[in-house]
Amino acid sequence: MTLNPADTAFADTLRAQLPDDMLRSPEPRHLEEPRGRYAGQGGLLALPRDTEQVATLIRAANAARVPVVPYGGGTGLVGGQISSDGPAPLILSLERLNRIRAVLPEENVMVAEAGVILADVQTAAEDANRLFPLSLAAEGTARIGGTLSTNAGGTGVLRYGNARDLCLGLEAVLPDGQIWHGLTRLRKNNTGYDLRHLLIGAEGTLGIITAAALKLYARPARSGTALLVVDSPAAALSLLSLARDHMGEMISAFELMHRQGYDFLNETLPKTRQPFVSPPEWSVLIEIGTPGEIDTGAALETLFAAALEAGLVSDGLIAQNAQQAQDFWTIRETIPEANRLIGSVSSHDISVPLGAIPEFITRATEALNALGDFRINCFGHVGDGNLHYNVFPAPGKTRADYEDQRDAVKRLVHDLVHELGGSFSAEHGVGRIKVDDLERYGDPAKLAAMRAIKAALDPKGIMNPGAVLRG
C-alpha cells in the first residue's frame, strides 16, 4: 500500500483542524541522530500540546495515508526517530506534552506525559523523597515517551528492571487515532491482553505513547561503591553470585570494565582521575543502596574479604566518601565518550545468557584477532548479561581504514551472540539500522506474529514505517 507525502495540501488539512502554531518545518535536530551517521529527510513537524491534538493528527495522517515518525528526545542510537526514505513524513514531536500530571509518593507512582525529560522525572521523584530508578547517559535529553517506546535500559536494570518494568499504565493514541485510556496506577490488573507491553518496545510502530504511570521506589538511605579487580569475566560472574548471597536485591549496579576502557580514557581524556596506577585487565564497579541503618561500607568490606578468600578478586577500592564514589562512576560513565573520540569500527549492544559471558568474550576476541588488528573495549551491565562489545582501530589507524571490514566484524559478533542464545540488541532496540539483523536472527514464528499484529493495528502502515519491520 503506498503512502503519501506530508505535503502542503496535507498541512492545509491539518491547519483547518488545529491551532496555528502547531506546524513547522523540522529543525536540524529532528533530522540528526547522536552519532551523526544517518540523515533524516525533511517533512512536516507537528508540535501538539495534548493527547487530543495527537489523536487529531493521527486521524488526519491515517485518512491521508501519510507516514508518521514519532519524535521524543532524539537520543536513540538505531535510527528509530529518523526517516530517510519514502514519502516525506509527519514528524510528530511530543516535546510540548511535558507535564507531570501527578506525583503520588504514598502510592509510589508518578504520572508523566510523554515529553517530560527523563532527568526531570528523576528530579520530580526526588522532590517527593522517592526514586525513579531508570538512569542512562542521555537522561538530560531523552524523554519518557521515547524511553518507554524503546524499552530503554541503563545502569539500574539489575535492581529495578528496564523501562518496561517501571511502567504501570499508558495512555496512547493508536494508529486509527483512537485514544487508549490505559493510564492505570494498578499493580495488578488481569483484564485482557497487555497492550501496554505491546506498545513498550514497539518503537512507535503501533501507536504513540502520550503519557505513562510510572513506578517509584523508596530512596536508598545509604549507598556504597567499590571498584574491585577480578581475574576474568568468569570471576566477575562468581563475584555477582557471592554479592547476591550477601546483599540480595540491594545491589544497584554491577558493571564490568576492561583495561581498554581505562587506556582509552588516558589517551583521549587524560584529565580523568584514574583510580589505579596501572589499570587492571578486568574490574567491576559495584554499587549497593540500602534502606534504614545498614552500614554499606562494612557490608562492602565483608564482601571484599569473602571474595578475596574465595580467590575471586585480587585487589580493590571501596569508596570512602561521595567524591571517591563519583570518581569511580566517572570512569564508567566517561568510557562511551572516550570510545566516541577513538571512533569505533563497529559497536555492539549485545546480551547473552549470564553463564555464556566468559565463552562469548573469549571466542569473540579470538575470532576478531584472527580477522585483523583491532582494539576491543568490552564493558557493560554484566549483571544483566548486557555487554557493549565495541571494536576499534589499532593504534595509528582510524575508523576509515576499516570500511571494508565493518560488516564482517558485525556479522562475526552477532553470529556468535546468536549461537550462544543471545540478542543482537540488548537495550538500543531495532530502529531502522537493525531491521536486517531482526530478519536474519529473529524467530520466524515471532516475525510472522509481529507482521500480523502490525497489519491488524496499523493496516495502512502509517506508524513509523521502516522501523522494526520493513515497510
Next chain:
Amino acid sequence: MTLNPADTAFADTLRAQLPDDMLRSPEPRHLEEPRGRYAGQGGLLALPRDTEQVATLIRAANAARVPVVPYGGGTGLVGGQISSDGPAPLILSLERLNRIRAVLPEENVMVAEAGVILADVQTAAEDANRLFPLSLAAEGTARIGGTLSTNAGGTGVLRYGNARDLCLGLEAVLPDGQIWHGLTRLRKNNTGYDLRHLLIGAEGTLGIITAAALKLYARPARSGTALLVVDSPAAALSLLSLARDHMGEMISAFELMHRQGYDFLNETLPKTRQPFVSPPEWSVLIEIGTPGEIDTGAALETLFAAALEAGLVSDGLIAQNAQQAQDFWTIRETIPEANRLIGSVSSHDISVPLGAIPEFITRATEALNALGDFRINCFGHVGDGNLHYNVFPAPGKTRADYEDQRDAVKRLVHDLVHELGGSFSAEHGVGRIKVDDLERYGDPAKLAAMRAIKAALDPKGIMNPGAVLRG
C-alpha cells in the same frame, strides 16, 4: 466463522499422526472448576508429551476448525479452562509436559515445561539454593503454563512481581501451529514486539505456552513476621510507606485482614490457633526477608516502635520463632477456606490505586449496608492495591437466600472499583465468567485492539473460544 466439534472423524485424523495413547475421553477433573459452579462439556482430551506433539495437535485443529481449550492444573477461578457451550472442544492438557529442562543457579534461571506443578518449580529452585517467589494457595495443583497464561499473582507480588515479572522467555505454539522458540534466558532483549507479554495473561486465546525460562532469586537468609493492629486501612497504607522507608525491597508480604476473617475462622474452623484474644478490627501481616546478617527481629521491633510513635499501630505481635510465624500465616491462608465454608453471596478480586483503598472500603461498605444485610470479609494483598472484597450472608442466612441480590452486589462493587480507576479482576483474569465485565468496563480502544490482535493471530477463532473475548 463456525467451528466444528472434536468428533470421531477428527479423532481419527489425530490418531493417524500421533501416538496411540495420546487421546482419551476427558476425566471429570477436566470438566470441573474449583468452586464447582460451572460444568464443562465433554469433548476429546489430548495428552501430548512434547512441544512438537502440541504443534501437531494445533495444526490439525486449525485445519479442521476445531476449538481447543488448553488445560493446566485446572485451578483457575474464572472458567478459562472450562468450555460449556459451542462445538465439543479438543481439551489439550499440558500435564505430560512436566520436565524441568534446566536449573542454572549462577544465572538465577530455570527452564520448565508448561505442565510442571508450581510447587515443584519452587522445590527445584530450593534444591539449587534459590527462590522461585511465586506463591499462591493452589500451588500444589497449578501448573506453570497456566500460571503464566493467567498472569497469576499471590502473596509475593509486592516484592517480586506477578507471574509476568518472573518470566524471561517462552516457548509456545501459536494458533497456526507454528512453534515460537522464544525461550531466551536474557535479562535484556529489545528485538521487536514483546510476544511474551502478549501470551502471558491471554489465557490461552492466542496460543499455548509449552515452556518458560523463569527468574530465580537469592533465598533470603533470614525472615521475620509480624502481625500488627492498625486503626484503619488508611493507617495500613501509612504503615506500608513507613516500612518501605525502613526496609525497602526487603518487605516480602503486606497483607491486610479484617476482623470478619478471624470471626469466620472461629465460626467454621475453631481449631485454628487465634493470635489475639479479641480479633482486631483491622490488622496487617507483614513479612520481611533479608540477605546476609541483618537481624530481622530487631528490624521489626524498630518498625513497630516507629509505627507506635507515629500512631499507626495500637498493638502487635512479632513472631519469636518459626512456629509463631507459621501460625500467623495460617490465619491468612485459611481465610479463603473459611470463606468457602460460609459461602459467599459474591466474591470480588479487585484492585484500586493504593491511595483509593480507604475510600473504596468505606464507600463499598456503606453502599452494601444500604442494599441489605451482609457480612463483608475484606482482606488481601494491600501492598498491591489488591483486595479480596467478599460479601457473605448475614448470620442465620445462606447464599441461596441472596440469589436475587447477587448481580446487584457485584455490579455495585465493580462500578465503584471502576469509578476509582481500579480493576474488576486483579489477579484471577477474565476467563469466561468476566467477559461481560470486560465489555462493560474495558477501554473501547483497548477492546478494539484486542479483537484485532485476536483476529490477526487466530483468524479461525479456534484458541479457547469464549474466553476473554466473546467467541
